[in-house]
Amino acid sequence: MHKPSPTIAEDIAAVLSLKPGGPHAFAGAARWGVAPAAAPAGRAGGEADRLTRVYVEVTTRCNLACRTCVRNGWDEPLGEMPLALFRSLIAQLHAGAQERAGAQPPTLVFAGYGEPTVHPELLEMLRLSKDLGARVEMVTNGTRVDAAMARGLIDLGVDRVWFSVDAVTPERYAAIRRGGQLAEVSDHIRGLYHERLRERRILPEIGLAFVAMRSNIDELPGLYRLAMAVHASDVLVTNLLPHTPDMLDEILYRRSIGMGRYSQSHEVPRVHLPRIDFDETTGPALLALLGRADNLDLAGADPAGQSDYCPFVQGGATAIRWDGRVSPCTPLLHAHPVFVASRWKHVKDSSFGSIAEQSLADIWASDPYAAFRRKVQAFDFAPCVFCGGCELDESNEEDCKGNTFPVCGGCLWAQGIVRCP
Numbered sequence: 001m002h003k004p005s006p007t008i009a010e011d012i013a014a015v016l017s018l019k020p021g022g023p024h025a026f027a028g029a030a031r032w033g034v035a036p037a038a039a040p041a042g043r044a045g046g047e048a049d050r051l052t053r054v055y056v057e058v059t060t061r062c063n064l065a066c067r068t069c070v071r072n073g074w075d076e077p078l079g080e081m082p083l084a085l086f087r088s089l090i091a092q093l094h095a096g097a098q099e100r101a102g103a104q105p106p107t108l109v110f111a112g113y114g115e116p117t118v119h120p121e122l123l124e125m126l127r128l129s130k131d132l133g134a135r136v137e138m139v140t141n142g143t144r145v146d147a148a149m150a151r152g153l154i155d156l157g158v159d160r161v162w163f164s165v166d167a168v169t170p171e172r173y174a175a176i177r178r179g180g181q182l183a184e185v186s187d188h189i190r191g192l193y194h195e196r197l198r199e200r201r202i203l204p205e206i207g208l209a210f211v212a213m214r215s216n217i218d219e220l221p222g223l224y225r226l227a228m229a230v231h232a233s234d235v236l237v238t239n240l241l242p243h244t245p246d247m248l249d250e251i252l253y254r255r256s257i258g259m260g261r262y263s264q265s266h267e268v269p270r271v272h273l274p275r276i277d278f279d280e281t282t283g284p285a286l287l288a289l290l291g292r293a294d295n296l297d298l299a300g301a302d303p304a305g306q307s308d309y310c311p312f313v314q315g316g317a318t319a320i321r322w323d324g325r326v327s328p329c330t331p332l333l334h335a336h337p338v339f340v341a342s343r344w345k346h347v348k349d350s351s352f353g354s355i356a357e358q359s360l361a362d363i364w365a366s367d368p369y370a371a372f373r374r375k376v377q378a379f380d381f382a383p384c385v386f387c388g389g390c391e392l393d394e395s396n397e398e399d400c401k402g403n404t405f406p407v408c409g410g411c412l413w414a415q416g417i418v419r420c421p
């Protein structure tokens, strides 16, 4: 049975027992990976050139209508991946693994902009993925992970199930995750955990994902209690990316969005903080400092986090849309409106081919896709997130450094502000 070490548990509990939103929250979160951490080594090459993680969007349909959902800003038709197309993907990955003398296939992550459990063939797709020998993860709203599905996930050996839970009080949950009920989802998470215990299995690990907003940030300690109760392996907190005007007041990074600009620069003094208690005595002073100093580190960790670092490209990931189109990341799977750094932007979707026409390996190795990955590794885009804005920044088609579509200088994933499981 997976059990967090007492040291980790005590540390996080100590952090979360303090006031939400204070500087102590940053310290604990950074340490355990739910907030900015030091940039990983190896900017070019390495993982970025090896396909290690494939996000598969099996459907864009969903049984909920969350306030936060990107689909609120869409006008494209919804759809789901045919089982035959998914089988073809598995065959391609199998052939690729054989060519590389039985190399481990990439991790398959059932996620995207839709709810995978509404796909009628989901369990068969999961079975095919496990038969391939791949690590398998799924991101779900949890509403349909009932006892039967929980047993299916356990029997198949699915490695991790991420539950998106943006509140742990029923009214808040219902207001954000419209159409869902906290009691039901909470029962499903606990049910999966208890069924796993009964079956004496350690998988699936349980992850909890939380979209932090002004109206729900005080729910984090309660979420942590739920994580402890079900022995969750991870709690991932992301910021909100507004897609509709009614969400603008909910963002929590109006100030921190600019921090990466001065990280490691000589324009402002670098403040080096030690590991230090966060409590009633230190809290106000540290909060004031964090609010003013743009260039600091805390016991060596940089609160500006992973600036100019694409977690998809640098992590060797790709994303496949329900119709087979291959994008470099989930944000580029679909065209959508987004609010970044005080202005609206229309993000165009980007694809380097379709698995309905070409193998994933060929698409991955194609010159345009390889060149794009090199460009993202170097991250030589215009700094649109930190700039005052211009007409070029109204889309991701070009920037003032002469880069052409798709440009990534306005991407909040690359600044550690928005995060995905």
Ligand code: SF4
Binding pocket: 062, 063, 064, 065, 066, 068, 069, 070, 071, 113, 114, 115, 141
């Ligand atoms: S569960 Fe996900 S896909 Fe469904 S409405 Fe909510 S955010 Fe959108």
Ligand code: SF4
Binding pocket: 382, 383, 384, 387, 388, 389, 390, 391, 392, 393, 398, 399, 400, 401, 409
């Ligand atoms: S394209 Fe250049 S001028 Fe325009 S917002 Fe980006 S960095 Fe600023």
Ligand code: SF4
Binding pocket: 309, 310, 311, 312, 313, 328, 329, 330, 331, 332, 376, 407, 408, 411, 412, 413, 414
């Ligand atoms: S848009 Fe963002 S997430 Fe996608 S490839 Fe560019 S930097 Fe990465």
